[in-house]
Amino acid sequence: MRFLGIGEFNDLAALYHGLAKRGHEVRVFIGDEACQDVFGGMLQTTPDWRAELEWIHQAGDQGIILFESASMGKEQDELRRQGFQVIGGSAYGDRLEADRTFGQEVCRSIGLRTAxxxxxxxxxxxxxxxxxxxxxxxxxxxxxxxxxxxxxxxxxxxxxxxxxxxxxxxxxxxxxxxxxxxxxxxYLQGVEVGVGAYFNGDDFLDAVCIDFEHKRFFAGELGELTGEMGTIVSYRGARKLFAATLAPLAPLLRASAYCGYININLIVNEAGVWPLEFTSRFGYPGFAICEALHAEPWESIFSKMVGKTSLHLKTQEGFACGVVLTVPPFPYRLGYAELSKGEPICFRPGMTPADHARLHFAEVAEQHGQLVTSGATGYIGVATGTGKNVEDASREAYRVARMVVIPNLRYRTDIGERVRTRDWQQLETWGWIDSRDAQP
The missing domain is CATH 3.30.1490 (Dna Ligase; domain 1)
Known part of the structure; x- marks a missing residue:
């Protein structure tokens, strides 16, 4: 198959690299000049994604275009009108994420209460x-x-x-x-939780994930809101939340020809479900953490989506944990070249191929056979682990993270603790998770 990736920062680099290693042809456009060395020496890049459209066209139904951001929906809609197979989002999806007032209006239109x-x-x-x-x-x-x-x-x-x-x-x-x-x-008190699924232009695939993001930089919920420092994910337990939130959006997504992953972030409390915001694109590092629970490769999932041949996405039981690995000055750009760019990435003895498969790198490159830090901020990647419960998944993710050696490597040490000790049980108490679906 042929894949053309389009984005600003090469956020899906690990996904592209996996596709290439499995024998598919992959070309990537990276819009941000500071990120054009991400996966340097590891992926084929292009300076002009439009110049690659004929290459994709020649592949017929074996050609797929992947958009990474929620800012190029109009381009995606136009490419679909031209007959290209596009996964990412749509102009409507862009507005859901970028215009928070509009997103809240849409939530009210499907019967949700909003703050x-x-x-x-x-x-x-x-x-x-x-x-x-x-x-x-x-x-x-x-x-x-x-x-x-x-x-x-x-x-x-x-x-x-x-x-x-x-x-x-x-x-x-x-x-x-x-x-x-x-x-x-x-401000709302309660449990912060996300629900996500893939939409193929007509319907949602049947696998729905529930996620618990840890957004602050330091353990104990201190420091900057980075976006995400680690997450607990499961493909079991989200059905009631999905039915109340994403499922009613299907007609609106269908009308906009939306095709891709979509997630809604929520606060849940005794009074009910309160939508906060949409992610109308792949999540980062969400895609990598979800992948740890996939029982089929991305190319199979993408083929089902664009071909609309099946709504079934094979997933594993249990939980996945993702721990984001960074170096200074993350989450900022200022000073990266002086502080950390170009640092060698090493691994402790005993690192197995299976351990390497649980590392999903982001801002890295290969130079003279050595893996080094690259990109713009020091976002190195995510270490993942799976297990029958949150504790096992977290333990495995941290075991993998400790195998990575980089000068001044940092990561949170408490990913999953609040889910295991509080959040999951609270959602069960309020009736939003069926205890038969999964155990924390």
């Missing part, structure tokens, strides 16, 4: 709002590519910390840039 959310394009207006109302809010910037580290979960009931942050942002904002675009969403 109060207020949109702003001026920091001064948001500060006036907080001075009048007070309370805890979550700051989230709109746009699929907005830096997650600028988002903030308010801690103080009088909004003093949020007011101070917005004041700082307003003073630091350059005069010649566009107005900010963000929301303040009412």
């Amino acid at each position: 109060a959310s207020h949109s702003f394009t001026r920091y001064a207006d948001a500060m006036d709002f907080l001075k009048k109302r007070g309370g805890r809010y979550v700051l989230k910037f709109n746009g699929a590519n907005s830096p997650r580290t600028r988002n903030y979960i308010g801690e103080m009931e009088d909004s003093a910390d949020m007011l101070a942050l917005l004041t700082m942002y307003s003073h630091a904002a350059p005069a010649d840039v566009d107005e900010p675009d963000f929301v303040l969403m009412e």
